Amino acid sequence: MIDAYEDxxxxxxxxxxxxLLWLVRCQPGRSLAGAVLGSVWMVLLAATPYLLSRxxxxxxxxxxxPALAGWAAALFAVxxxxxxxxxxxxxxxxxVRMDANFRTVKVIVGQAVRLGAALPRQVGAGEVVxxxxxxxxxxxxxxxVVGPGVxxxxxxxxVAAVLLSxxxxxxxxxxxxxxxxxxxxxxxxxxxxxxxxxxRNRQGVLTARIADLAGGLRVLNGLGGKGLFADAxxxxxxxxxxxxxxxxxxxxxxxxxxxxxxxxxxxxxTWLAARxxxxxxxxxxxxxxxxxYVAVLVGPVAFxxxxxxxxxxxxxxxxxxVRFLQLEPLADTGTRNAPAEPAVLHDPESGVRIxxxxxxxxxxxxxxxxxxxxxxxxxxxxxxxxxGDVPLDEIELKQIRQHILVADHEADLFAxxxxxxxxxxxxxxxxxxxxxxxxxGATSHNEPADATRQTEAPSEAHLAKAIHTAVADDIVQGLPxxxxxxxxxxxxxxxxxxxxxxxxxxxxxxDPEVLLAVEPTSALDAHTEARVAQxxxxxxxxxxxVVTTTxxxxxxxxxxVHYLVDGKxxxxxxxxxxxxxxxxxxxxxxRDAEEPVR
Numbered sequence: 001m002i003d004a005y006e007d008x009x010x011x012x013x014x015x016x017x018x019x020l021l022w023l024v025r026c027q028p029g030r031s032l033a034g035a036v037l038g039s040v041w042m043v044l045l046a047a048t049p050y051l052l053s054r055x056x057x058x059x060x061x062x063x064x065x066p067a068l069a070g071w072a073a074a075l076f077a078v079x080x081x082x083x084x085x086x087x088x089x090x091x092x093x094x095x096v097r098m099d100a101n102f103r104t105v106k107v108i109v110g111q112a113v114r115l116g117a118a119l120p121r122q123v124g125a126g127e128v129v130x131x132x133x134x135x136x137x138x139x140x141x142x143x144x145v146v147g148p149g150v151x152x153x154x155x156x157x158x159v160a161a162v163l164l165s166x167x168x169x170x171x172x173x174x175x176x177x178x179x180x181x182x183x184x185x186x187x188x189x190x191x192x193x194x195x196x197x198x199x200r201n202r203q204g205v206l207t208a209r210i211a212d213l214a215g216g217l218r219v220l221n222g223l224g225g226k227g228l229f230a231d232a233x234x235x236x237x238x239x240x241x242x243x244x245x246x247x248x249x250x251x252x253x254x255x256x257x258x259x260x261x262x263x264x265x266x267x268x269x270t271w272l273a274a275r276x277x278x279x280x281x282x283x284x285x286x287x288x289x290x291x292x293y294v295a296v297l298v299g300p301v302a303f304x305x306x307x308x309x310x311x312x313x314x315x316x317x318x319x320x321x322v323r324f325l326q327l328e329p330l331a332d333t334g335t336r337n338a339p340a341e342p343a344v345l346h347d348p349e350s351g352v353r354i355x356x357x358x359x360x361x362x363x364x365x366x367x368x369x370x371x372x373x374x375x376x377x378x379x380x381x382x383x384x385x386x387x388g389d390v391p392l393d394e395i396e397l398k399q400i401r402q403h404i405l406v407a408d409h410e411a412d413l414f415a416x417x418x419x420x421x422x423x424x425x426x427x428x429x430x431x432x433x434x435x436x437x438x439x440x441g442a443t444s445h446n447e448p449a450d451a452t453r454q455t456e457a458p459s460e461a462h463l464a465k466a467i468h469t470a471v472a473d474d475i476v477q478g479l480p481x482x483x484x485x486x487x488x489x490x491x492x493x494x495x496x497x498x499x500x501x502x503x504x505x506x507x508x509x510x511d512p513e514v515l516l517a518v519e520p521t522s523a524l525d526a527h528t529e530a531r532v533a534q535x536x537x538x539x540x541x542x543x544x545x546v547v548t549t550t551x552x553x554x555x556x557x558x559x560x561v562h563y564l565v566d567g568k569x570x571x572x573x574x575x576x577x578x579x580x581x582x583x584x585x586x587x588x589x590x591r592d593a594e595e596p597v598r
Contacts, residue, residue, distance in 0.1 A: 008103045020314060039151040048075065048079070049293050055075065145311055181265060359547070501532070
């Protein structure tokens with residue numbers, strides 16, 4: 001079974017069936033063992049009727065009790081051996097399924113890390129969760145066909161050959177009847193694929209809504225939108241339930257026919273064999289063996305139907321995984337070097353121009369407009385932005401990440417000690433939001449440009465300075481073990497304002513040449529926000545810093561403010577100058593100042 005640190009290999013992305021086949025090829029020995037054990041196990045199940053017929057014809061009917069005892073002993077030995085085979089088959093197939101499960105998880109996680117900041121732009125968090133939780137399990141279950149599925153085919157052929165020696169008529173009925181049963185179930189499996197695909201898609205949408213609800217419940221409450229969101233969620237959940245009923249209806253028919261049709265077939269063959277026995281064409285022992293053979297075939301046929309059902313669902317899930325694996329990260333076509341000296345960052349689409357060594361603020365009525373500008377300046381989306389006289393798209397992406405840091409106020413916080421959280425450089429790559437590149441001069445170890453990089457931990461003095469600037473001293477002092485205290489995933493053991501200050505401290509600890517911070521104080525009360533603004537201005541003096549905000553406390557500390565309207569620069573100047581000359585800006589800032597303290 002694949003090791004936790006083992007390379008899962010390069011998956012086949014050409015389709016769902018090819019991906020499933022790749023999972024089998026990754027463990028050829030185990031898959032072959034499962035097929036052999038499954039085949040021998042099912043063939044020996046068919047040996048039971050043969051041994052029983054010999055005991056009747058050679059021992060019971062003529063009264064030869066030693067022969068009867070011998071056949072009975074052989075029957076017991078075969079049964080005991082087959083029980084052991086069944087255990088080994090189950091163990092082997094469990095390992096096959098677990099390997100497929102873990103291998104798929106590893107390639108999905110690896111792809112998520114590879115996509116980095118491009119991940120949330122191409123697929124929703126709900127889709128990733130649905131793939132990781134539901135589809136991975138479905139894919140692993142579909143590999144059952146490798147063992148019992150192959151064994152069912154072998155057992156079918158062996159039983160047909162044995163029946164041919166008993167009665168060609170019965171053999172012909174069996175050879176034609178079993179495929180007919182499979183054909184009758186086939187259309188239902190096709191319908192199941194369609195229903196299952198739609199169900200999985202809707203499940204992904206609903207999971208995304210749950211994630212949004214969990215992350216923004218307080219905001220929805222404050223805006224009065226909780227009712228609207230609840231109604232939309234209720235509508236989507238009802239649609240998912242109705243689609244689940246459709247999937248369940250098709251599944252119930254598949255499973256009912258998988259048991260009912262073989263049982264009906266058993267009755268027909270038994271009736272035919274009884275007529276032949278009454279006519280003297282076959283012996284009583286052969287009649288018993290025919291019944292036993294066909295009864296044994298009920299198992300393989302049920303396995304075929306079950307495997308068809310599992311493969312049908314597995315293909316749906318594998319296609320979803322393949323679609324995810326086919327996504328590509330932000331293309332790195334840059335070959336030029338970053339400017340050797342501090343230079344102007346310019347975004348022609350908005351008109352924003354960031355002077356080096358200054359604190360610049362972007363104020364927009366729609367925060368998304370300012371965040372979009374930051375995305376372009378940080379090269380997280382294709383644009384015509386330039387750094388100095390060099391287009392950002394022409395600079396090697398690794399160098400961009402080493403010089404320019406984008407710190408989102410919703411960036412992921414991973415579990416670990418507070419010191420590890422503050423010392424890490426994971427702001428935007430492996431998580432679903434943003435990541436901060438390592439400081440200038442850090443080594444990359446040849447990982448993908450959008451992947452999380454490991455850098456040397458900052459010194460205690462440097463870390464203390466970053467904590468002080470972010471006004472996070474009280475957080476550290478309030479925890480039981482200070483910097484060694486454990487932080488939960490996403491820092492759930494901290495308040496919203498504390499999480500935001502920790503994110504800012506982490507960005508400051510990276511000490512980037514250019515810091516682009518998105519709403520770094522939006523969850524803070526006015527007193528704390530004022531202190532953060534003052535300390536940030538002093539700590540980043542002479543370093544290029546951009547903040548997106550509409551807070552007058554932060555705007556007043558900025559050297560330059562760009563007022564954005566519909567994503568374009570409408571006015572530029574100092575905060576107090578814009579208050580006097582720009583009515584729209586004055587209304588925006590006044591509205592923010594009148595909001596209740598958070």
